[in-house]
Amino acid sequence: xxxxxxxxxxxxxxxxxxxxxxxxxxxxxxxxxxxxxxxxxxxxxxxxxxxxxxxxxxxxxxxxxxxxxxxxxxxxxxxxxxxxxxxxxxxxxxxxxxxxxxxxxxxxxxxxxxxxxxxxxxxxxxxxxxxxxxxxxxxxxxxxxxxxxxxxxxxxxxxxxxxxxxxx
Numbered sequence: 001x002x003x004x005x006x007x008x009x010x011x012x013x014x015x016x017x018x019x020x021x022x023x024x025x026x027x028x029x030x031x032x033x034x035x036x037x038x039x040x041x042x043x044x045x046x047x048x049x050x051x052x053x054x055x056x057x058x059x060x061x062x063x064x065x066x067x068x069x070x071x072x073x074x075x076x077x078x079x080x081x082x083x084x085x086x087x088x089x090x091x092x093x094x095x096x097x098x099x100x101x102x103x104x105x106x107x108x109x110x111x112x113x114x115x116x117x118x119x120x121x122x123x124x125x126x127x128x129x130x131x132x133x134x135x136x137x138x139x140x141x142x143x144x145x146x147x148x149x150x151x152x153x154x155x156x157x158x159x160x161x162x163x164x165x166x167x168x
């Protein structure tokens with residue numbers, strides 16, 4: 001005689017397989033990290049052509065510097081720096097760098113030494129910057145960089161370079 005299969009046993013077997021599959025999918029999904037939440041620390045370097053404008057004669061002197069250039073990890077970018085120099089040429093200020101995609105990096109800047117001015121009127125300023133945040137892919141960014149700015153007392157055009165690290 002032919003033996004019939006047990007329908008209850010088949011149902012339990014299929015149900016067990018289904019729950020095992022759901023459990024495996026759940027464990028896999030919980031164990032995966034979302035790439036957007038992973039922070040990375042990378043080199044932060046950039047080169048810019050700049051134009052400086054004296055907004056207020058000092059002390060305190062207030063300058064606005066606009067830059068256009070590129071760097072890593074920003075790609076093509078612009079920046080606006082607002083710099084204030086006290087009577088001893090101590091520098092404080094801010095930088096907002098904006099990438100071609102609209103992402104932003106925010107930084108505070110400072111320097112405790114006056115700029116170097118050579119006999120030809122060329123100005124070199126060394127400063128420190130702390131990355132304080134950003135927008136887009138640089139939201140909650142941290143890091144620091146040193147900057148060097150070059151210009152002339154005879155011309156508002158100049159150049160700036162940044163070198164440091166950024167975590168984002």
